Amino acid sequence: MLLHIPQVLSKQEVAALRAELAAHDWVDGARSSGAQAVALKDNRQFPVESPAFAGLSQRIAEALARHPLFVSAALPRQVLPPMFNCYSGGGRYGNHVDNALQRDRFSGLQVRTDVSTTVFLSEPEEYEGGELIVEDTYGEHEVKLAAGDAILYPATSLHRVEPVTRGARIAAFLWTQSWVRDAWQRKLLFELDMNILKLRAQLGDSEEVLGLTSTYHNLLRQWSE
Numbered sequence: 001m002l003l004h005i006p007q008v009l010s011k012q013e014v015a016a017l018r019a020e021l022a023a024h025d026w027v028d029g030a031r032s033s034g035a036q037a038v039a040l041k042d043n044r045q046f047p048v049e050s051p052a053f054a055g056l057s058q059r060i061a062e063a064l065a066r067h068p069l070f071v072s073a074a075l076p077r078q079v080l081p082p083m084f085n086c087y088s089g090g091g092r093y094g095n096h097v098d099n100a101l102q103r104d105r106f107s108g109l110q111v112r113t114d115v116s117t118t119v120f121l122s123e124p125e126e127y128e129g130g131e132l133i134v135e136d137t138y139g140e141h142e143v144k145l146a147a148g149d150a151i152l153y154p155a156t157s158l159h160r161v162e163p164v165t166r167g168a169r170i171a172a173f174l175w176t177q178s179w180v181r182d183a184w185q186r187k188l189l190f191e192l193d194m195n196i197l198k199l200r201a202q203l204g205d206s207e208e209v210l211g212l213t214s215t216y217h218n219l220l221r222q223w224s225e
């Protein structure tokens with residue numbers, strides 16, 4: 001499931017983040033990758049060693065944690081600190097699948113990457129190219145969203161970032177270990193949750209709505225790990 005999450009950050013929050021990100025020197029993105037990714041990856045990354053990193057990263061994590069769509073779709077158990085990248089001057093990231101296990105640099109914990117999220121920090125008009133292309137069983141999906149919006153997709157998906165031929169594409173990206181490992185089960189729970197919300201808005205807490213809510217929680221109990 002590919003899910004567009006609108007307005008994770010307000011335009012003001014994006015502008016404040018962008019100003020702080022621009023006040024620092026960025027590093028070659030290939031530095032943080034394995035040997036195979038180095039050949040595919042041509043971008044810059046905000047240095048995670050910078051004293052400013054933790055605060056900026058946390059602002060993205062907190063914005064996602066308070067967004068009901070992210071919580072319902074990702075069912076986050078462990079969220080890795082969001083990082084920041086920038087593509088410009090033809091920079092791109094060729095087709096790849098993200099590493100399955102990653103270390104949280106703050107807690108030291110190993111996290112299984114179930115869900116990938118990109119939060120766009122540049123407006124689409126600011127750059128040419130730079131589409132995130134995600135492949136799933138239904139084919140290729142092209143994603144280029146407004147600044148402050150996010151896309152969520154299974155970390156098992158093959159994906160790439162097309163070359164940025166004009167301007168710069170700045171984004172935050174992160175991985176989440178979900179309570180529910182299986183993407184299909186997460187999708188079912190998300191759809192059930194969204195329909196329960198709509199039914200509750202129409203019918204209030206009717207007996208049927210309470211029944212479906214019980215089913216939701218019992219499925220989650222069954223599938224979470």
Ligand code: NI
Pocket residue numbers: 096097098159
């Ligand atoms: Ni990736």
